[in-house]
Amino acid sequence: MNLKIDLQEGKKESVLYLDGEVDVYTAPNLKESLYPLAEESGKKVIVDLKNVNYIDSTGLGIFIGALKATDKSNSKLVIRGVDARVKRLFEITGLNEVMDIVSDQREEV
Amino acid sequence: MEDKKLTMYHLYKEMLNNYMQSKSEHTLYSAQQFSKEMLEKDMSPEEVVSLHKSVITELVNDPSGELLDSFDLLLEVMIGYGLAHREHLSLRDRQRQLDSELNVAARMQQSLLPNNKIEVEAVDFGVKSVPAGKMSGDYYHYFVDEHGNIGAAVADVIGKGVPAAMCMSMIKYAMDSLPEQRLQPAALLENLNRVVARNIDDDMFITMVYGSYDSKKHQFHFASAGHEPCLYYSADTDDFHELKTKGLVLGVSSKVRYEEYVRDLNPGDFIVLLSDGVTECRINGEFIEMKHIKQIIRKYKHLSAQQMVDQVYSELEKIQEFQLRDDFTLLILRRNV
Incomplete structure (x- = not known):
């Protein structure tokens, strides 16, 4: 399974659209795209997971690394569009308490 | 070393001779078994071609020598395969070494668990x-x-x-x-x-x-x-x-x-x-x-x-x-x- 990564970069806000599975195989690509954004100071980095239905622990590690980087650079990391399975993962790991996680607002089709 | 080559030479000659006379499936099967023996004796692909050429020189009558000469070309071609073969052997050794290191590490890890x-x-x-x-x-x-x-x-x-x-x-x-x-x-x-x-x-x-x-x-x-x-x-x-x-x-x-x-x-x-x-x-x-x-x-x-x-x-x-x-x-x- 692959992961498609699309970046929409704005001045104050960048959105990273992910499509696929974030796992041990795709995590290095995500790291390459996400970390440089997280290291820029005073920025809001939004990761859109609307089209992601599986994240494994290596994938989760990338988000933790990004969180640490945004804390250092005075930026903000927002995860949005999580479905029920991904949301459960963020809840079990307690990351929902330290990360800004916005559930998928779309109406169920 | 020379002994080994001589034995291989005789065995190969006998087999090839058999085959040229009988064209039997059975001999083809022996050839398959023989290739295992060659691998065990670390014979490279170019050595195999060279062996084949020496044996066939003895066995067939090729007055113009054209057929025999063609094996010199084949031999050169096989050199690349020979290199790949040797690389495979050295990687296999390396792999065995890594495996045994990993086994030691795994046993050590096991010892960290209560029993x-x-x-x-x-x-x-x-x-x-x-x-x-x-x-x-x-x-x-x-x-x-x-x-x-x-x-x-x-x-x-x-x-x-x-x-x-x-x-x-x-x-x-x-x-x-x-x-x-x-x-x-x-x-x-x-x-x-x-x-x-x-x-x-x-x-x-x-x-x-x-x-x-x-x-x-x-x-x-x-x-x-x-x-x-x-x-x-x-x-x-x-x-x-x-x-x-x-x-x-x-x-x-x-x-x-x-x-x-x-x-x-x-x-x-x-x-x-x-x-x-x-x-x-x-x-x-x-x-x-x-x-x-x-x-x-x-x-x-x-x-x-x-x-x-x-x-x-x-x-x-x-x-x-x-x-x-x-x-x-x-x-x-x-x-x-």
Whole structure:
């Protein structure tokens, strides 16, 4: 399974659209795209997971690394569009308490 | 060396001669067997061509020499294959060496796990842990104090293989250095988290659930650092409950407080600690349902705790067609009396 990564970069806000599975195989690509954004100071980095239905622990590690980087650079990391399975993962790991996680607002089709 | 070549020469000549006269399938089969012998004697592809050329020179009459000359070209062509063959041999040796190093490491890792038997009247205890590869990213721990109280933990290091295994040994030694907290789950996780946060890469983390069983009050105290929820089985209602907890994974931030929870156990009740290798096991690409795991555990509840974890493992291994995708750890603690 692959992961498609699309970046929409704005001045104050960048959105990273992910499509696929974030796992041990795709995590290095995500790291390459996400970390440089997280290291820029005073920025809001939004990761859109609307089209992601599986994240494994290596994938989760990338988000933790990004969180640490945004804390250092005075930026903000927002995860949005999580479905029920991904949301459960963020809840079990307690990351929902330290990360800004916005559930998928779309109406169920 | 020369002897060896001579023997090979004679054998090959006899075989080729046979074949040219009989064209028999049987000789073709002997040639296949012979190639194994050549490989064992480390003959390179170009040596084989050279052998063939010498033998055939003796056996056939080729007045113009054109056919024989063509083998010189073939010999040159085979040199590349010969190089590849030698590279394969050296990689194979290297592979064997790595394998044996990994086996040593795996044995060492095994020695980090407790292996004493828990003999406490109040409690029936069982644990099963199987790595997906040689090294495991799962860790379990247990100990009994002089009053028969038990501390037990299951931890899962992100990722698999060697890096996860090295991280696991850090957990083991950090826990050993915290003897006073062995029956205080929340305090233990807080201390452990400080060690892990200082020593771990930015994108690594560890999940852990720690519980302590009070053998007098029959209470299970537990706290979780982002780990899969434990299951509580009530013998009275024959029901499983997920023990919901809050708590961040270890290694994200050094200032984390963990909440401690408590559950009273009646005789026959048990607690299940597991790693995500259990809950994330996939059958034909689909994740197994928690409901299904509970059914499997329930099926073996009449057995001892150790037999239960063994049986649950065998059954999950079977439905995954004996190919574990992730490290597997299952620990059961049941109140006896």
